[in-house]
Amino acid sequence: MNPALRPVHKQRSFASLRAISALVLREMATTNGRSANGFLWAIAEPVGGIILLTAIFSLGFRSPSVGTNFAIFYATGLVPFLFYLSISGKTAAAIQYSKPLLAYPAVTFMDAFLARAFFNLVTQVMVAYLIFTVIYFTQETRTDPQILGIVLSLAMALVFALGVGAMNCFLFTAFPWWQFAWAILNRPLFLVSCIFFIYDDVPQPFQYYLWFNPLVHVIGQMRKSFYPSYAGDYVSPAYxxxxxxxxxxIGLAFLTRYHRDLLNS
Incomplete structure (x- = not known):
């Protein structure tokens, strides 16, 4: 390698780091407001959803599909789902959100993508930690949380979310109509990701089709990590x-090839 190229590479690395850091600070200020209230809302929203679902389903059912505690059962489904939904949605809008800043040579589309991914990853990890900790220490859950299994579930959700986010980041910018189409297609996802039930209770042939939904595996892995008696043999992290x-x-390849055209459109 030519030694003369090394300083240029280092300068670009530091420039990207500074750009990402600035974009993260901008994300904090604009997304959650300049006070703590906005950040608290990011935590209160999933907590409120779990409380509401627990109250509704406890009226109609004696016990959840696994275990005896409704709160932890729905938390193991809702937390990874919202983890995926938040990161995929925020990264998908990375170019649209930061388009004015991308006109500057010092800021690239990858900086914007990574900044949104990092900020929302940290936020959702904090949300997951607080929700599980509060439920575990305030209620009789009869679960045995396995940290490595929980981390694996969130890692699966993260990779899938980044993949969907990268693809939609290109598609939303190149084809504005796709954003509305995706919103329609995405609505049933809440009902077919095994948040309210377990995969094993779904009859054939629907069980076969549900297997191809990656979020079923993400949520299945999360429940395996809390319930020692739940086998979850269908879960495939490799898939x-x-x-x-x-x-x-594919998403990053399209963005790399066409991001200048997208910014000028």
């Missing part, structure tokens, strides 16, 4: 990581 990395590679 989720494979789908996520393929989508991420």
């Amino acid at each position: 989720v990581f494979g789908v996520g990395f393929v989508l991420l590679g």
Whole structure:
């Protein structure tokens, strides 16, 4: 390698780091407001959803599909789902959100993408930690949380979310109509990701089709990590990581090839 190129590479690395840091600070100020109230709302929203679902379903059912505690059962489904939904949605809007800043040579589309991914990853990890900790220490859950299994579930959700986010980041900018189409297509996802029930209770042939939903595996892995008696043999981390990395590679390839055209359109 030519030694003369090294300083240029280092300068570009530091420039990207500074750009990402600035974009993260901008994200904090604009997304959650300049006070703590906005950030608290990011935590209160999933907590409120779990409380509401617990109250509704406890009226109609004696016990959840696994275990005896409704709150932890729905938390193991809702937390990874919202984890995916937040990161995929925010990264998908990275170019649209930062388009004025991308006119500057010092800021690239990758800086904007990574900044949104990092900020929302940290936020959602804090949300997951607080929700699980509060439920575990305030209620009788009869669960045995396995940290490595929980981390694996969130890692699966992260890779899949980044893949979907990268693809939609290109598609939303190149084809504005796709954003509305995606919103319609995405609505049933809440009902077919095994948040309210477990995969094992779904009859055939629907069980076969549900298997191809990566979020079913993400949520199944999360429940395996809390309930020692739940086998979850259908869970395939390799499938989720494979789908996520393929989508991420294709999305970034399109963004790299066409991002200048998208910015000038």
